[in-house]
Structure formats: structure tokens, C-alpha cells
Amino acid sequence: MPPLLAVENLSIEFRTLEGRLRAVDDLSFAVRPGRTLALIGESGSGKSVTAQTILGLLPGVAHRLTGRILFRDPKGSGAPVDLAALPRNAPAFQAIRGDRIAMVFQEPTAALSPMHTIGEQIGDVLRRHRPELDAAGVRAATLEALRETGFPDPGRAASAYSFQLSGGLCQRAMIAIAIVCRPALIIADEPTTALDVTVQAEILRLLRRIQAEHGTALLLISHDLGVVATMADEMVVMHHGAAMESGSVPDLFRDPRHPYLKALMRSVPRLGGSRGERLRPLREIKVADAVAGFRRRGGDGLEGEVLLEARGLDRTFRSHGFGGGPPHHALRAVDLVIRRGECLGLVGESGSGKTTLSRILGRDESPDRGSLAMRGANGAMEDVLALRGPALKNWRRRVQYVFQNPYLAFDPRMSVERILTEPLEIHGIGTSRSRRERARELLALVGLPETHLSRFPHGFSGGQRQRIGIARALALEPELILFDEPVSALDVSVQAQVLNLLQDLRRELGLTYLFVSHNLAVVDYLADRIVVMAEGRVVEVAPRETLFSGAVHPYTRRLIASIPEPDPARPIDFSAFEPGRARDRAAWGWPFVARDGTGEPDLIDLGGGHLVQAFEDGRRDLGARPLAGVLAPCEP
Structure with a gap:
């Protein structure tokens, strides 16, 4: 069968005031009718530029040097049309774009x-x-x-x-x-980036069903090897605009030949890895030589003692817009303990209350009810919510925050030096000269050269910005750092860089982390204990090994079932995400929901630090709930 779309020897160059950049270099591939071809690679490898070229969406500074883009419309005459040779405003091209070829954008x-x-x-x-x-x-x-x-x-x-x-x-x-318009080809450019795992699974299932029902071909652009392993039939590995390796997905995953593809696969965190196993990014960040000037906070107290404790936190948001609306219960009686020196993972779907909880722990939000205490310098627990004035300002040095979006976390008018020295100025630490020296040390700590001090945020990649965000959080030498989805939008190799960096910093500086994420594979790699949240409630708490080998709560099991494994032999089971499957709380069943629909279960202790939200008199039923039963269709 002839290909639906054939890209032949395509080369694209960007001509700017800074010079010329070859974004796509002699690229060739073919998409078959009804099949899925994946373009994979790091950010900047030319994947999105290729998609934009097909649909005529390139900016004016981009120029096609060579190549053809042949589209054979099944509803047309049968002769292929060279899209690259057609003017963007030509009626023939306009008739194809949006009708026969459609696009699903990343954001x-x-x-x-x-x-x-x-x-x-x-x-x-x-x-x-x-x-x-x-x-x-x-x-x-x-x-x-x-x-x-x-x-x-x-x-x-x-x-x-x-x-x-x-x-x-x-x-x-x-x-x-x-x-x-029932297109013959859909181009999906990172269609699930930054979506939580269950929503991602539902979107992928939707694309797969559309393919099956309408025979639509799919050109999937992704840096997530788990998504590619589940969705694609063939893939092309891109690096600096060129194809490094191509072939069927099972063959390339089973026997990758090119060093670049092998390196990408080593960068992916996988469930069930050993505790000491380290990710192997394409470019490693070394921090051992840069920690000499930083005090090890782990020496301030005993490893494993309670550092921060929250009890009975409630938070409700009320609508003040036109017509009002029902209140949203973001947190419901949440208890949380963070121990000194550990990384506590906090996972759940979007809207489960993770970010609200982290903001309360950082005193950026106030709870409606509940208490929050942190161990002070004298070893006693002090009431964080009661702190005011200078006492609150001093406490803020001990707890810092790294935000989800590195593109929005900085003032674009501030240089990196200004970004890193601002916390020191606010707290009156050092002189102008010593603060500049500290900024150099901070950059070295996250693997960036001091020449970056004069640059502005727009001149950095996403991974570099996230590393600058980590450096800013370290400026005041905190004891606890709160991370809110810090790697959700990074490609796999940069993600591996940042995760290894966080591991090294925690070990060398004795830091304590709260790591908020919807990516359970990332949490599995980084966390010691994991807290699972759903609808503002803590539904399960367990050590990392216990949770992934013996999760009890239906919600936790569903999250684990949603994780796309980078293995074509273990695709996502889409049958678990059909309409009517267990998604809401009412479908969890006894003993997680009362038989009469009244009352709220408590966290019960199953031993070994494993707690689950369930009714005490249903404890004997917890050990015999197979995954298939948990994901069974809801009862009428």
C-alpha cells in the first residue's frame, strides 16, 4: 500500500540576525494509512518544526532548502500532491489543511x-x-x-x-x-504533555478509538517513550534535525542500535527499579565539587525525626463569579508528616488537592481549619500558622518552593544574577560582592557556568530554567524544599538530569523534600514514602516499595495502571478507562465507601508504615481485591 504521507529529504533552515540554524537535516519518513508513526527526540531535535512544515505553519525566518512532502489523499485523484511546492495561500493547500490533515497542538x-x-x-x-x-x-x-x-x-x-x-x-x-471533518491524517504534537496519568490514558484511548473507527493515520510527536510504546507502530528517532534510527517500535525497543536511542532509553525512570539505581542522562550534572560552601542542614537534627506535621487541614474555595456556584472542597481533614532527610512523594490526579496542600505547607495559603507545626532550632515543635512579622520572615528561610512552570516562575526583566541574589537581599544577607559570589556558587551547584549570570530567562531552555529555579530555592540554605511538578514538561533526558541533580543535592546537603507529581514513575525513582490524594483526601500512605508492589486502595491501583511503560509488550490496558469504569469515589465500594453512603472512613494502619483510608470493620477485605475487580464497571 502506498504511503499516505511521504517526507523525502526535507531540510529546513532558520535565518536570523544571530546566524543560520539547520533545524531539519535531510529527513525522510512515511506514514501509512491507518497506522501510527512516532517522531521522538529531545526538545530542539526538529520534531515540531517538521510538523509545522507539513501544515505550512513555519515563521517567515524558516526556509525550505530541499525536500518534498507528498500527500496521497484517499478521497482525491490518487496522484500525490507535493505540499512543500504549494503556496500557503493556494486553494489546493487550504483545502487540505484542517480537512484532510488536521493537527492537535501541544498546549x-x-x-x-x-x-x-x-x-x-x-x-x-x-x-x-x-x-x-x-x-x-x-x-x-x-x-x-x-x-x-x-x-x-x-x-x-x-x-x-x-x-x-x-x-x-x-x-x-x-x-x-x-x-x-474526518481527516485522513492527524498530527498530534505532544498531545499529553503535563496531563496527569489517568487523563493521559483517556486521551490516548480516545485517539486509538478514532483511529480504529475511521481508519485515520496518526503522526505522533512525543518525548515520552512510554506513550510511544503504547501507541505507535513505527518510530523515527531525531537528533539535531536528522534521523538517527528508524523502524518498527517492537524492533527498536528490543534492540536499539544507535547510541543516541540507547541513551534516551537509559534516561527513562521505570517502575520497580532498585533504590540505588541511577538514571543515565545524555549530559550528567556534577555537583560534588560545588557543595563546599553550603552548610549541610541534615546536621541540625536527627535523620528521620519529624520535621513538619500537619493535622486536620481543611480548605474550601467558594465561587464569587456571576451566579456563584457550589463550593469546592480542595482539602478535607488532611494529615501529613514529613521526616527530616526524606523525600516524601505526593501524587494524585489534577484537582486532587496536591498543590493546595503544598501551598499551605509553604504558608502561601491559609487553611480553614487544622494545624501546622515545624521543629524549631530548640528541638520543639512550633506553630507555623501562628507566626507573624519577623518570626514568619525567619521561618521562610527554612522552607522554599520550586514551581511547576519554569517559564512563568521568573520576572523576565531580571537577569539570572538578580534572580539568585534577590532572596539574599530580602533577608539582609551579605554584601553586594558576597551575594554575587554566592550566585556563582549557586549556578555551579546546579551545573551551570557563571557566564550565565548576565543572561535573562528567555535565553534558556526549560531544563536550564528549572535548574535556575532550584538554585534560587537553595540560596537561603533551606531545610525543606517543596517541589510542585518540577519535571512535568521536560523531555526525558533533561528530566533525568534534574532528577539526578535532586538526588545528589539531597544527599550532599542533607535536604528534605516534598515532591508533588502526577508521574508515578518519577516519584518511584525519587521518593522514600508516597502519599496518594484523591478529591482532597489522603487515601493511601506507604513506603515506595510497598505502594508499587502492594497498593490496596482502588484509586491508587488505577493510577498505577495508567502509567505508560516504555515497553511495547506492556501497553496501557485501555479497557480500564472506558466510560463507566471506576473513576469517582462512589465506585470504590466497600470498605472504602460506606455501604449506606454515610460516614467517612479513617486512615487505618496495615503495618510497616502502610496506611489506607477505609472502614476499620472492613480490614479483612483489604487483602483480597484483585486489580481486575478494582477496575470493574460501576454498579448501576
């Missing part, structure tokens, strides 16, 4: 218009490519596309704006726009 909240409803944006595509449809036909096709992409109430979704939807629903809306 749906940025790709969707906040000024137009979801229904209007789907309708725009139909009015452009299906002019024979009247208003009623456009409305019917819009609702059908929303229904097909899993919206339970298509009419309500059509009237919603993108800022009213979660990240997962925005991605479903993007897919609805892409499939409404």
Missing part, C-alpha cells in the same frame, strides 16, 4: 481562542470545509464531534469557553476540532 489552552466558545471554533472548521452545511447541520456535526470525544453533555460543552475547561477537556476539544 490546548494556548491553541484555543479564549474569546470564542468551543462550539464556535468547531463550527468555523465546518463552515470553511463543509460549505454545503446549513446552521442546523453545523450544529449537529459539532455536537456529534463533542459526543465522540467523550463530553457527557455536548450542548453545554459547545457553549463553554476554553478557560472554563480543565486541561484534559481542552485537549478533548482540540481533538474534536481535528476530527470533525
Whole structure:
């Protein structure tokens, strides 16, 4: 069967004031009808530039040097069309883009218009490519596309704006726009980046179902080898714009030949790895020689003693917009203990309360009820919520925060030197000269040269910005660092760099971490104990080895089942994510939910530091709940 899309010897060059950059270098690949081809590689390898070239979305500074892009439309004459040779405003090209070839962009909240409803944006595509449809036909096709992409109430979704939807629903809306004209090819550019594991599984299942029902081909761009192993039939490995290796997914995963692909696979954290196993990124960060000027905080107390303790934390957000709305219970009676020297992982889906809890622990939010205490210099626990004025300012030196998005965490008008010295200035530490020297030491600590001090945030990659964020958090030599999804948007090799860096810093400086993430494989690599949250509740707490080998709560088991393994022989079981499967609390069943629907279970101790939220008189049922039973369809 001839290929649906064939890219032949494509070379793309960017011509800027700083010089010329070869973004794509003599690249060739083919996408077969109904099949999935994955383009993988690090950020900057040319994957997205290739996709933009196919759809004519490159900026003016980009120039095609060589190559053809042949598209053979199954509904056309049968002769291939060279998309690269067509002007972007040519009717033939405009008829293909959005109709026969559609795209799902990486960041749906940025790709969707906040000024137009979801229904209007789907309708725009139909009015452009299906002019024979009247208003009623456009409305019917819009609702059908929303229904097909899993919206339970298509009419309500059509009237919603993108800022009213979660990240997962925005991605479903993007897919609805892409499939409404029944394209022959969908280009999906990192369609699940920064989505939590269960929403990611649902999006991947949706793409797989659309493929099966309509015979759509998929060009999948991703840096997640677990997603590629589950979804793709073939893959092309890209590095600096060129194809390093290509072939079928089972063959390349089983027997990678190129050193670059081997290095990528060594960078991926895997479930069940040994405690001492270390990730092997393409470029390692060495910190051993840069820690001499930093005090080891682990010497301030006994390793393993309680450092921070939260009890009965409640937090409710109330809607103050037009028409009001029901209150949102972000936290419900949350208890948490962090021990000195440990990394405590905090996992759960988006909206489970992870970030709200971390912000309360950092005194960026105040709870409605509950207590928060931290061990002081004299060894006694002190009430953190009661601190005011100078006492609160001194306490803030002990607890620092690393934010999720390194692109939004810095003032773009501040140089790196200013970013790193600002905490020292605020707390009156040192002189101008000593603060500059400390900034050099901080950069060395995260593996960056001092020449970066004069640069601004926009001149760094995502991984470099995240390392600068870690350096800023270390400036005041804290005891506890709160990490909120610090590697969720980084590609696998940079993610491995940052994770190894965090391991080294904790060991060398005696730090304590709270690590918030939806990526359980990352938490498995970094954490000593793991806390699982759902709907504002702590539902399970266990040591890392216990949780992944013997999880008890249905919610925890579902999270583990959602993890895409970088192994084609172990794909995600999409049957667990069909509509009606156990997702909400009512479907967890006894002893996690009362038989009569009343009362709230407590955390009961199963031994060995393993706690689960369940009713005490159902303890005997906890050891005999197979995974298939946990993910069974909901009862009517």
C-alpha cells in the first residue's frame, strides 16, 4: 500500500540576525494509512518544526532548502500532491489543511481562542470545509464531534469557553476540532504533555478509538517513550534535525542500535527499579565539587525525626463569579508528616488537592481549619500558622518552593544574577560582592557556568530554567524544599538530569523534600514514602516499595495502571478507562465507601508504615481485591 504521507529529504533552515540554524537535516519518513508513526527526540531535535512544515505553519525566518512532502489523499485523484511546492495561500493547500490533515497542538489552552466558545471554533472548521452545511447541520456535526470525544453533555460543552475547561477537556476539544471533518491524517504534537496519568490514558484511548473507527493515520510527536510504546507502530528517532534510527517500535525497543536511542532509553525512570539505581542522562550534572560552601542542614537534627506535621487541614474555595456556584472542597481533614532527610512523594490526579496542600505547607495559603507545626532550632515543635512579622520572615528561610512552570516562575526583566541574589537581599544577607559570589556558587551547584549570570530567562531552555529555579530555592540554605511538578514538561533526558541533580543535592546537603507529581514513575525513582490524594483526601500512605508492589486502595491501583511503560509488550490496558469504569469515589465500594453512603472512613494502619483510608470493620477485605475487580464497571 502506498504511503499516505511521504517526507523525502526535507531540510529546513532558520535565518536570523544571530546566524543560520539547520533545524531539519535531510529527513525522510512515511506514514501509512491507518497506522501510527512516532517522531521522538529531545526538545530542539526538529520534531515540531517538521510538523509545522507539513501544515505550512513555519515563521517567515524558516526556509525550505530541499525536500518534498507528498500527500496521497484517499478521497482525491490518487496522484500525490507535493505540499512543500504549494503556496500557503493556494486553494489546493487550504483545502487540505484542517480537512484532510488536521493537527492537535501541544498546549490546548494556548491553541484555543479564549474569546470564542468551543462550539464556535468547531463550527468555523465546518463552515470553511463543509460549505454545503446549513446552521442546523453545523450544529449537529459539532455536537456529534463533542459526543465522540467523550463530553457527557455536548450542548453545554459547545457553549463553554476554553478557560472554563480543565486541561484534559481542552485537549478533548482540540481533538474534536481535528476530527470533525474526518481527516485522513492527524498530527498530534505532544498531545499529553503535563496531563496527569489517568487523563493521559483517556486521551490516548480516545485517539486509538478514532483511529480504529475511521481508519485515520496518526503522526505522533512525543518525548515520552512510554506513550510511544503504547501507541505507535513505527518510530523515527531525531537528533539535531536528522534521523538517527528508524523502524518498527517492537524492533527498536528490543534492540536499539544507535547510541543516541540507547541513551534516551537509559534516561527513562521505570517502575520497580532498585533504590540505588541511577538514571543515565545524555549530559550528567556534577555537583560534588560545588557543595563546599553550603552548610549541610541534615546536621541540625536527627535523620528521620519529624520535621513538619500537619493535622486536620481543611480548605474550601467558594465561587464569587456571576451566579456563584457550589463550593469546592480542595482539602478535607488532611494529615501529613514529613521526616527530616526524606523525600516524601505526593501524587494524585489534577484537582486532587496536591498543590493546595503544598501551598499551605509553604504558608502561601491559609487553611480553614487544622494545624501546622515545624521543629524549631530548640528541638520543639512550633506553630507555623501562628507566626507573624519577623518570626514568619525567619521561618521562610527554612522552607522554599520550586514551581511547576519554569517559564512563568521568573520576572523576565531580571537577569539570572538578580534572580539568585534577590532572596539574599530580602533577608539582609551579605554584601553586594558576597551575594554575587554566592550566585556563582549557586549556578555551579546546579551545573551551570557563571557566564550565565548576565543572561535573562528567555535565553534558556526549560531544563536550564528549572535548574535556575532550584538554585534560587537553595540560596537561603533551606531545610525543606517543596517541589510542585518540577519535571512535568521536560523531555526525558533533561528530566533525568534534574532528577539526578535532586538526588545528589539531597544527599550532599542533607535536604528534605516534598515532591508533588502526577508521574508515578518519577516519584518511584525519587521518593522514600508516597502519599496518594484523591478529591482532597489522603487515601493511601506507604513506603515506595510497598505502594508499587502492594497498593490496596482502588484509586491508587488505577493510577498505577495508567502509567505508560516504555515497553511495547506492556501497553496501557485501555479497557480500564472506558466510560463507566471506576473513576469517582462512589465506585470504590466497600470498605472504602460506606455501604449506606454515610460516614467517612479513617486512615487505618496495615503495618510497616502502610496506611489506607477505609472502614476499620472492613480490614479483612483489604487483602483480597484483585486489580481486575478494582477496575470493574460501576454498579448501576
